[in-house]
Amino acid sequence: MTPLDKPLRRELAVGDQRYTLLIDPQGLKITLRGHRQGVALAWSDLINGDAQLAAALNASTHEGGSS
Template sequence: MTPLNKLLRRELAIDDRHYTLSIDPAGLKLVEKGHRKGVTLAWKDLLNGDAALAAALKASLS
């Protein structure tokens, strides 16, 4: 298996919107094209289940 030791970027479309997914050793980040802010998730948070908690908190604040 190839180790993840540098940044990897991929573009994807969701509901006719284009996003950039950046994956690196620290975690992943999903950003709408043309924007700077997006969703960042550390691998540690994903494994601990903190990702669901963070998503629920963010949704409750919106």
């Protein structure tokens, strides 16, 4: 198998929105194309079953963030 030793970026479309998916040794991050902030998830959270909690926390910190 090939180790994940450097970031891997891919673009994906969900509906009519385009996102950038970054997969690196620390975890993954999904951002709206052209933006810097997004939803991040550490591999340890995913493996430990804390993914839902981490995603909910990330979403709550970004809600209402733009005025």
